[in-house]
Amino acid sequence: MNKKIVMDKEILDKLLTISENIHNISDIDILLDKVLFELRKFTNAEGGTIFLVEDGNLKIRYIQNEILFKNDASAKYKYLDKIIPINKESIAGACALNSKIIMITDVYNIKEDCNCGFNKSFDEMTNYRTKSIIAVPLKITGNKLIGVIQLINARNANGKIISFSEKDKLFVTYFANDAAVAIEKAQNMRSMILKMLKMVEYRDPKETGAHVNRIGTYAIELYHEWAKNRGFPVELIRRFNDKLKIAAMLHDTGKIAISDRILKKPGPLKKNELKIMKMHTVYGYRIFKNSDYELESMAAEIALNHHERWDGTGYPGIIEDIDKIEFIDNRSGKKGTQIPLTARIVALADVYDALSSKRIYKESWEEDRVLEYIRQNKGKHFDPEIVDCFFSIYDTIKEIKNKVCE
Ligand code: C2E
Ligand code: SIN
Ligand code: SIN
Numbered sequence: 001m002n003k004k005i006v007m008d009k010e011i012l013d014k015l016l017t018i019s020e021n022i023h024n025i026s027d028i029d030i031l032l033d034k035v036l037f038e039l040r041k042f043t044n045a046e047g048g049t050i051f052l053v054e055d056g057n058l059k060i061r062y063i064q065n066e067i068l069f070k071n072d073a074s075a076k077y078k079y080l081d082k083i084i085p086i087n088k089e090s091i092a093g094a095c096a097l098n099s100k101i102i103m104i105t106d107v108y109n110i111k112e113d114c115n116c117g118f119n120k121s122f123d124e125m126t127n128y129r130t131k132s133i134i135a136v137p138l139k140i141t142g143n144k145l146i147g148v149i150q151l152i153n154a155r156n157a158n159g160k161i162i163s164f165s166e167k168d169k170l171f172v173t174y175f176a177n178d179a180a181v182a183i184e185k186a187q188n189m190r191s192m193i194l195k196m197l198k199m200v201e202y203r204d205p206k207e208t209g210a211h212v213n214r215i216g217t218y219a220i221e222l223y224h225e226w227a228k229n230r231g232f233p234v235e236l237i238r239r240f241n242d243k244l245k246i247a248a249m250l251h252d253t254g255k256i257a258i259s260d261r262i263l264k265k266p267g268p269l270k271k272n273e274l275k276i277m278k279m280h281t282v283y284g285y286r287i288f289k290n291s292d293y294e295l296e297s298m299a300a301e302i303a304l305n306h307h308e309r310w311d312g313t314g315y316p317g318i319i320e321d322i323d324k325i326e327f328i329d330n331r332s333g334k335k336g337t338q339i340p341l342t343a344r345i346v347a348l349a350d351v352y353d354a355l356s357s358k359r360i361y362k363e364s365w366e367e368d369r370v371l372e373y374i375r376q377n378k379g380k381h382f383d384p385e386i387v388d389c390f391f392s393i394y395d396t397i398k399e400i401k402n403k404v405c406e
């Protein structure tokens with residue numbers, strides 16, 4: 001073992017750098033994306049799939065393919081959540097069954113002693129030709145299997161499909177052990193956060209999973225555009241968005257502290273009720289503040305500031321006794337860049353979604369009316385730059401709105 005590590009200093013260095021990277025990722029989708037990306041980069045593989053164990057089967061949780069999804073990024077959604085049984089009939093299934101690495105040079109002409117079959121359905125569905133494969137079990141402590149990583153079609157420098165090498169095998173094995181730990185951590189994190197969001201939804205049925213998912217997704221697209229315009233490196237954007245998506249989803253967590261009488265009131269709120277309703281920003285802040293986790297600090301910042309307005313007419317404004325106050329009086333809000341960027345982004349995402357949706361106190365607005373509101377409030381309610389970002393990625397916004405629906 002020591003000998004191998006000394007021999008492969010190049011591999012070890014790479015592993016250490018990537019490892020540090022992946023252990024800092026908390027969103028499971030962003031993590032899986034990164035894991036596959038790194039493995040494909042090292043092995044020069046055309047495609048890859050991550051299967052996670054669910055109810056005793058394998059489920060496709062992430063898929064990348066340079067050729068198939070080149071011109072149609074949304075095509076991959078077709079394969080997500082497909083179920084593959086853990087048995088000898090597929091390579092991933094056999095890999096999971098025996099908890100052992102499988103390497104095959106040509107899946108249509110299996111010479112290796114893998115004691116398994118190749119499931120052609122993916123190729124048939126897509127007109128794709130899978131040739132070489134490596135499938136690696138994802139195991140955590142106690143040898144518990146949590147999934148399988150499969151890479152397909154390794155290529156040489158000329159783009160010709162070749163077998164995966166022994167060096168690939170070594171790299172993928174070490175990497176998979178490490179990735180499994182990070183994946184399990186991210187799964188636990190997601191599971192806890194989904195429970196928190198469910199708690200908010202039970203209290204306030206309009207805060208549905210779809211609504212918060214949309215807000216999280218709008219927010220990362222808006223940040224992506226904002227940061228891209230500034231020439232921020234992709235890696236930095238990706239890391240920031242990892243936290244932003246979840247933190248944005250938690251923006252209204254403070255509503256769990258608002259009584260039903262106010263939260264579920266069918267009509268407009270009275271002045272005194274509004275003073276209490278506005279406290280959801282401060283309650284959310286109190287839940288997440290003073291955490292060592294960057295994700296929670298970001299959630300606190302967003303919860304507190306997502307109803308501030310660019311022109312200073314929002315709330316709650318600057319508060320000295322934030323741990324004591326019980327309602328938000330009329331006071332002046334924070335202004336411009338006094339408001340954190342994350343909150344300026346979520347403000348637009350939240351209002352766009354709130355206006356487009358039916359509420360207990362109002363009907364949903366037509367798209368044109370919503371866009372008109374956003375346009376008119378450029379530099380008033382909203383950061384003018386974020387409004388520009390919104391309109392330059394409007395196609396994507398529309399796609400999210402249609403896809404992630406109730
Ligand atoms: P929400 O329903 O998620 O709305 C989020 C934000 O979207 C609102 O923040 C507001 O900026 C915008 N918005 C929503 N509906 C409308 C609308 O019909 N017209 C306009 N111009 N903007 C709209 P806001 O006002 O600070 O409200 C925060 C939360 O307080 C709302 O979240 C909702 O839960 C509650 N709320 C606000 N007004 C009323 C009301 O009249 N009746 C009831 N029952 N709840 C209200
Ligand atoms: C997710 O990433 O959790 C699914 C929501 C989406 O991106 O559409
Ligand atoms: C940032 O660069 O992350 C924040 C700057 C701003 O608030 O505009």
Ligand code: FE
Nearest residue numbers: 251252306307
């Ligand atoms: Fe809110």
Ligand code: FE
Nearest residue numbers: 251252350354
């Ligand atoms: Fe909301």
